[in-house]
Amino acid sequence: MTATVQGSGRGRALITAREGSAQHRTFQFVGWGIFALFAVIVPYTLPNFRVSQFGQAIAFGVIILGINLIIGYSGLLSLGHIAFAGAGAYTTMILVNDNRWDYWMTWPVVIVICFAFGVLIGLPALRIQGLYLALITIALAYTFPILLKIDEWGISTTTGGDNGRTIGEVLRPPSWARSLFLLNSKNPQQQQAIYQFICFFGVAFVTFVLVRNLIKSRPGRGIIAIRDNQIGAAVSGVAIARYKVIAFGISAAIAGIGGSLLAINLASVGPSSFDFRYAILTLMGLVLGGVATLHGNWIGGILLVFLQDLASRVEFTAIPFFKIERGSPLTQAVFGLILVLVAFFAPGGLMSLAKKVKVKIIRVIPNPPTAPGGASVLADGTPVAEGELTGAAR
Amino acid sequence: MQLFLQRVFDGLNNGAAYAVVAIALVLIFKATTLINFAQANMAMFGTYLTWMLATQQGFPIWGAIFAAMLLTAAGGAVIERVLIRPFDPTNHLPVVLITLGLSLILEAIAGWKWGLEFHRFPSPFPAKPTDFISIGGARLRYETVGTLVTMFVMLGVLYLILNRTKVGLAFRAVSSNTESSRLVGVKVGPTLMFGWALAAAFGTLGGTLVARQTNLEPAFMAKLVIFAFAAATLGGLDSIGGAVIGAFIVAMIQSLLVGYAQQIPGLQWMKSNYALVIAFVVILVVLLFKPAGLYGTKRIERV
Numbered sequence: 001m002t003a004t005v006q007g008s009g010r011g012r013a014l015i016t017a018r019e020g021s022a023q024h025r026t027f028q029f030v031g032w033g034i035f036a037l038f039a040v041i042v043p044y045t046l047p048n049f050r051v052s053q054f055g056q057a058i059a060f061g062v063i064i065l066g067i068n069l070i071i072g073y074s075g076l077l078s079l080g081h082i083a084f085a086g087a088g089a090y091t092t093m094i095l096v097n098d099n100r101w102d103y104w105m106t107w108p109v110v111i112v113i114c115f116a117f118g119v120l121i122g123l124p125a126l127r128i129q130g131l132y133l134a135l136i137t138i139a140l141a142y143t144f145p146i147l148l149k150i151d152e153w154g155i156s157t158t159t160g161g162d163n164g165r166t167i168g169e170v171l172r173p174p175s176w177a178r179s180l181f182l183l184n185s186k187n188p189q190q191q192q193a194i195y196q197f198i199c200f201f202g203v204a205f206v207t208f209v210l211v212r213n214l215i216k217s218r219p220g221r222g223i224i225a226i227r228d229n230q231i232g233a234a235v236s237g238v239a240i241a242r243y244k245v246i247a248f249g250i251s252a253a254i255a256g257i258g259g260s261l262l263a264i265n266l267a268s269v270g271p272s273s274f275d276f277r278y279a280i281l282t283l284m285g286l287v288l289g290g291v292a293t294l295h296g297n298w299i300g301g302i303l304l305v306f307l308q309d310l311a312s313r314v315e316f317t318a319i320p321f322f323k324i325e326r327g328s329p330l331t332q333a334v335f336g337l338i339l340v341l342v343a344f345f346a347p348g349g350l351m352s353l354a355k356k357v358k359v360k361i362i363r364v365i366p367n368p369p370t371a372p373g374g375a376s377v378l379a380d381g382t383p384v385a386e387g388e389l390t391g392a393a394r
Numbered sequence: 395m396q397l398f399l400q401r402v403f404d405g406l407n408n409g410a411a412y413a414v415v416a417i418a419l420v421l422i423f424k425a426t427t428l429i430n431f432a433q434a435n436m437a438m439f440g441t442y443l444t445w446m447l448a449t450q451q452g453f454p455i456w457g458a459i460f461a462a463m464l465l466t467a468a469g470g471a472v473i474e475r476v477l478i479r480p481f482d483p484t485n486h487l488p489v490v491l492i493t494l495g496l497s498l499i500l501e502a503i504a505g506w507k508w509g510l511e512f513h514r515f516p517s518p519f520p521a522k523p524t525d526f527i528s529i530g531g532a533r534l535r536y537e538t539v540g541t542l543v544t545m546f547v548m549l550g551v552l553y554l555i556l557n558r559t560k561v562g563l564a565f566r567a568v569s570s571n572t573e574s575s576r577l578v579g580v581k582v583g584p585t586l587m588f589g590w591a592l593a594a595a596f597g598t599l600g601g602t603l604v605a606r607q608t609n610l611e612p613a614f615m616a617k618l619v620i621f622a623f624a625a626a627t628l629g630g631l632d633s634i635g636g637a638v639i640g641a642f643i644v645a646m647i648q649s650l651l652v653g654y655a656q657q658i659p660g661l662q663w664m665k666s667n668y669a670l671v672i673a674f675v676v677i678l679v680v681l682l683f684k685p686a687g688l689y690g691t692k693r694i695e696r697v
Contacts, residue, residue, distance in 0.1 A: 077486055077487065124678060124682050128682075128685060131429045131490070132631075134429065134490055136674075138431070138623075139620055139623065139673065139677050143670055146668055147671065150668060280494050287487075287491055324506075329501075330502050330506035332498060333498065333502035333503060335495075335498050336497065336501075336502065337499060338495070339491045339492070339495030339498070340477065340495040342491065343481070343488040343495070
């Protein structure tokens with residue numbers, strides 16, 4: 001992280017703009033514009049299965065957002081958040097299939113259940129730290145699919161056991177949405193795919209804004225302070241136990257929402273989507289996008305889905321004694337390789353590389369912070385040391 | 395009584411196997427304060443090497459085991475030097491990424507090279523249906539005796555290496571205080587490589603001891619390693635003796651609880667497939683009430 005601060009000092013940016021100036025705002029608008037363009041181009045131009053894949057990427061992005069909140073911002077090394085995503089997916093599936101609930105109506109239940117489940121697992125996290133926490137959460141990721149297969153108490157008939165169950169409901173656009181999103185000229189499958197993507201995109205946007213606001217708020221700063229120096233934070237009056245448990249609960253609830261999205265996207269819920277392998281894959285998505293960055297998880301979700309797609313289709317038969325057939329187990333090595341390579345060469349993930357490009361384009365000089373009264377903290381307006389400022393601007 | 399004894403014997407067999415893998419985890423934790431999440435698949439790989447040497451190259455089974463232990467020891471040393479040493483051990487995330495990534499790579503290579511199907515593993519001990527000692531009507535199989543003896547021999551060898559050799563002394567110095575041992579001239583790097591080599595070799599041995607009962611497939615150790623994790627946390631992650639005791643406790647709980655669960659109201663669902671749940675609960679409860687485990691050293695943080 002220090003590297004980025006130093007990097008921003010070196011070299012010359014294309015544009016230098018004061019925070020909040022017209023140039024800076026144009027730059028921000030361009031960023032949002034690309035984001036909005038993505039939301040339009042993907043559903044309206046790509047074939048249905050690609051749209052659905054992007055929906056899946058968003059669902060994984062939301063799961064990874066939850067993991068990011070706990071690993072990246074809280075510094076708690078939880079490898080078991082896939083179990084919370086699974087809990088969300090199964091809750092949705094059971095309510096929709098067995099109780100005939102509307103899909104969106106299951107959400108409050110998903111959030112409450114996953115929050116409670118997260119708090120339950122988070123309570124031990126108060127005493128267990130570092131790799132020990134990684135150990136018990138990895139054990140949770142191993143155990144969760146097994147719990148679903150227990151034959152007693154009707155568990156395996158409700159969850160579908162090994163095979164899982166399909167979901168009887170799809171997101172059908174209501175008539176107002178059909179006219180609003182210009183869907184009337186399209187066939188029903190297309191309508192459904194586009195509508196689902198737009199819903200997912202909206203959900204992703206809302207969770208992103210909520211998490212961003214949380215991170216920038218007082219509890220968010222407390223959580224980050226605990227990560228950086230627990231004792232220091234305690235001395236400064238951060239309620240460590242409460243913040244840690246709540247961070248665990250919130251991140252579990254977000255992962256649960258992601259799981260619920262994944263359930264309706266895949267149209268089925270099975271233990272193999274929430275097993276240990278996916279615990280590693282979502283972790284890969286997180287570090288590939290960038291730990292403790294606000295946008296990295298979306299990149300991670302997209303890469304996770306499309307790398308899997310690629311790995312299932314790749315073939316290599318050029319050299320006779322080294323053949324990789326389609327679907328060969330060796331293709332799975334690519335995910336392991338990515339984990340190792342990221343740890344070595346891009347510890348900040350792709351977002352840190354994007355940041356390096358960004359400082360070449362624009363350098364933002366932040367406004368001096370203002371005291372509660374509105375007066376400038378530095379009366380004469382002299383800027384503080386540059387490194388500190390860019391650090392604060394992050 | 396007969397049934398009880400039989401379950402205890404089964405527990406002993408599993409306990410010895412868990413102990414061997416747990417010791418491998420503890421060795422690495424002692425040396426580097428890291429948990430090696432690739433331990434299971436390193437052992438799996440070594441077991442496949444053994445299988446290949448024994449069934450395809452015509453090695454006698456024990457010859458194959460020793461050859462594979464040597465090979466994986468070399469592999470462990472290389473992994474430490476190339477993948478682990480560049481990273482700061484107090485920063486946990488990169489090491490978790492590296493070991494998990496390594497684990498995926500090894501599993502993928504094994505699946506590609508040797509296939510995803512089950513292979514029958516040649517038993518290192520007499521394993522005919524008649525090879526057992528009858529005690530009180532229960533069958534104590536030669537395999538169980540052999541596994542136990544192997545484990546204790548291994549413990550003895552480990553004790554001798556750590557307490558009677560120079561490199562063992564260096565290892566103990568490094569695990570007690572890395573900085574000070576560096577100051578008095580211990581070569582920390584090679585010592586850590588030695589620790590990883592030792593752990594990799596022991597992992598392979600543990601794999602070959604259980605492969606006969608579980609059959610060989612790329613994921614066979616991943617199922618076992620959670621029990622080894624449970625054993626090591628129960629005993630204390632930096633105590634070798636604790637790991638052994640923890641392994642037997644976990645194995646006995648598993649064997650007796652699964653065995654008697656049918657008679658206990660509310661526990662009828664507990665069949666051997668769900669024994670992982672026990673391991674999880676053991677890990678959770680131990681870490682909650684005794685974060686350092688039964689015999690582990692408590693870590694005191696200074697501000």
